[in-house]
Amino acid sequence: MKIIVIKFGGTSVGNLNRIKKVANIIISYIKRKYKVIVISSAMSGVTNELLLKIEKIAKEFPDAEKDVILSTGEQVASALIAGKLNELGYISRSWLSWQIPILTEGKYNSSRITNIYKNKILSYLKKGGTPIIAGFQGVNSDNRLTTLERGGSDASAIMCAKFFKAKECIIYTDVEGVFTTDPRLIKSAKKIKKISYEEMLEMASLGSKVMQPASIQDARLNRIDVKVKSSFKKKSGTLITKKKKIFNNNVIRGISFTKNDAKFTLVGIKDRPGVAAAIFKPLYENSVNVDMVVQNISGIGRETDLTFTIKIDDLYKTEKLVKKNKSIKFKKLIIDKNVSKVSIIGVGMITTPGVTYKMFQALAQKKINIEVISTSEIKISVLVNKKNLKKSVETLHKEFKLDSL
Ligand code: ASP
Ligand code: MG
Numbered sequence: 001m002k003i004i005v006i007k008f009g010g011t012s013v014g015n016l017n018r019i020k021k022v023a024n025i026i027i028s029y030i031k032r033k034y035k036v037i038v039i040s041s042a043m044s045g046v047t048n049e050l051l052l053k054i055e056k057i058a059k060e061f062p063d064a065e066k067d068v069i070l071s072t073g074e075q076v077a078s079a080l081i082a083g084k085l086n087e088l089g090y091i092s093r094s095w096l097s098w099q100i101p102i103l104t105e106g107k108y109n110s111s112r113i114t115n116i117y118k119n120k121i122l123s124y125l126k127k128g129g130t131p132i133i134a135g136f137q138g139v140n141s142d143n144r145l146t147t148l149e150r151g152g153s154d155a156s157a158i159m160c161a162k163f164f165k166a167k168e169c170i171i172y173t174d175v176e177g178v179f180t181t182d183p184r185l186i187k188s189a190k191k192i193k194k195i196s197y198e199e200m201l202e203m204a205s206l207g208s209k210v211m212q213p214a215s216i217q218d219a220r221l222n223r224i225d226v227k228v229k230s231s232f233k234k235k236s237g238t239l240i241t242k243k244k245k246i247f248n249n250n251v252i253r254g255i256s257f258t259k260n261d262a263k264f265t266l267v268g269i270k271d272r273p274g275v276a277a278a279i280f281k282p283l284y285e286n287s288v289n290v291d292m293v294v295q296n297i298s299g300i301g302r303e304t305d306l307t308f309t310i311k312i313d314d315l316y317k318t319e320k321l322v323k324k325n326k327s328i329k330f331k332k333l334i335i336d337k338n339v340s341k342v343s344i345i346g347v348g349m350i351t352t353p354g355v356t357y358k359m360f361q362a363l364a365q366k367k368i369n370i371e372v373i374s375t376s377e378i379k380i381s382v383l384v385n386k387k388n389l390k391k392s393v394e395t396l397h398k399e400f401k402l403d404s405l
Contacts, residue, residue, distance in 0.1 A: 001125065003035045005166045007135065007157035010044035011174035012231035013077045023084040025172065025231060026130060030090065034167075035125045037160055039135040040081055041153040042073025047136075063108035067137075067147045070109075071097075074134035074153065082132045092130040095121065097137040097145070102156070104138030104146045111146035113138055113155060116163040133160065151212035158218045158226070169224055171211060172231035177238030178203065178210050180402040181255040181393055188397065190405040192253060193236070196243040199253050202345045202379045206256040216240065243347060251348035251355060252400035255393055258341045260312045261291065263371065263383065264322065268331030271297075271304040278327040279306065286321060288314045292341070292374040292383060303331075307372055309383060312337060339371065340389040343381040344396055350377055362399040368392050 006029065013019050029036045050069050054061050078094040085092035097104075100120060104111035121131050135153025138146045148155050154171060161169035176191055178200065183189040195203075197220035204213040210228055219226050219240065229237030269275055276295065283290055292309045310318050315337070322333060349355045359380055363370060368391060372383035384392050397403055 001035045001122075002033060003037060003125070003164050003166045004029060004168045004170065005037045005039060005157050005161040005164065006170045006172060007039040007153060008041060008077075008081075008231060009153070009171070009173040010041045010046075012172045013040055013042075013081070014044040016080070018231070019077075019080050019084060022081055022172075022231065023088060026081070026085065027088065027090065030130060036130050037121065037125070037164060037166070038078075038081065038130065038132045039153055039157040039160060040074055040077040040132060041135050043077050046073040046076070047150070064144050067108045067145050070147045071134070071137035071145050074136050078132040078134040082130075085130060085132075090130060091128050092132060093124075095131045095133045097134065098139040098143075100133070102133075102138045102159075104140050104148070106146075108144075108146055110149045111138055111140065112148065113159040116159060118163060121164070149212065149214060152215070154212040154215035155218055158215045158222070158224060161224045161226075162218070162222045166224075168227060169219070170227045170229060172229055173210065174230065174232065175210060175228075176230045176233060176235050177228050178208065178240070178254070180253070180405065181397055182208070182257070185257075185390060186393055186397055188403045190402060192238050192405075194239045194241060194246045194248070195253060196246055196347055197240060198243065198347055198378055199345050200240045202343070202376070203254050203256050206341070206343045206345070206379070206381070207258040208254070208256045210238075211240075250346065250401060250405070251352045252344045252346040252396075252402065253348075254345045255396050255400075255402065256343050256345065257389060257393055259386065259389070261309045261339050261341050261383070262312045262315045262318075263307060263309050263336040263339045264318065265305060265307045265334040265336075266322070266328070266330040266332075267305050267334065268303045269306055269328060271302055275328060276306065279322070279325065280308075282321045282325055283310075283318060286317060288318050288321070292372045292381065294372050309339065309341070309372065338386040339383050340386045340392075341381050341383050342389065342392045342396065343379050344400060345379045346400075347378050349380070356380055358399060359396060362395050363392060366391055366395050368395070 082092040082094045103115040135156035179189040226240040
């Protein structure tokens, strides 16, 4: 059987007209003799509306009940698609996670798929049926409904591709593919034809919202080729695949950026072992994700400053936790909300010297001040003032020849 998995994101099934288009896309694969497994997300905005209802009715709402509600968005969308396909003369039905079943482990609201039973879906495919599987949901060992992390219908698709050994997994979304940077900010952004899992993972974790980061990791671990395509325009998309399959001379493949960071600086903390741990312990205990960290080595040897960044959503929580932290002393706390993180990404930098220099030099020439730096093997991130965001991305996009791909 030539099985493919195709997944439609929230905007692709955003209204009834779009769902009709989705039905036609599915049919185009059936006509090419594929056995198609469809994964649907909820219609755009629906999951958020459901969350709002939950928040409004009770402050303390049981996590398990939350998932019963949150999983309904996908239930509706998948039945709408199946219904339309039936009208057009195709055998199709919706499949909910417990009917297959799709097993998950972990906490409610952020479960992970551990197993998918194949028998029922395979015999349905053999009969000529096209299953429309509700994404984002599963069932746990207590036989209760669960949901994955937000954006998790991507993970549903990748895991289906894995368990059903699909030839391909195609993610239909509202953008044409993965771009060198956000085309809404930089006009000269170019679509990337092929990108490695590693680069894609960095891009997604750093703010390119094409796919959920956790599911890119799933695809990488299981070596599943993923194509990202637009459900509105008939154009080739981006293939996310193994490094080996990519021939590209550009050291830097993409630039991502964030607009929702905040920077904390603790001025005049004691320079001795345990201080950094004491600062970050309560943040960890309260699920604040710390991103970039810098600490200066102090000249005199007694005091130093420590700077770190967090997501702006955690700003008030973090401020409170730092201020009431009795195990640390500092002279001053400076909080800056006007920062953006700009990152250049490319596996080529592992073997190419001078990338860091080139990046800093290019920014310096434009008089852009770098506030914090962090690096990994395949990315370099700098924190800049938000007012310099566009200029920074533009400068680096040119410097690393992404304009002329
Ligand atoms: N509907 C879910 C969400 O909005 C899952 C998804 O769209 O992938 O997070
Ligand atoms: Mg979504």
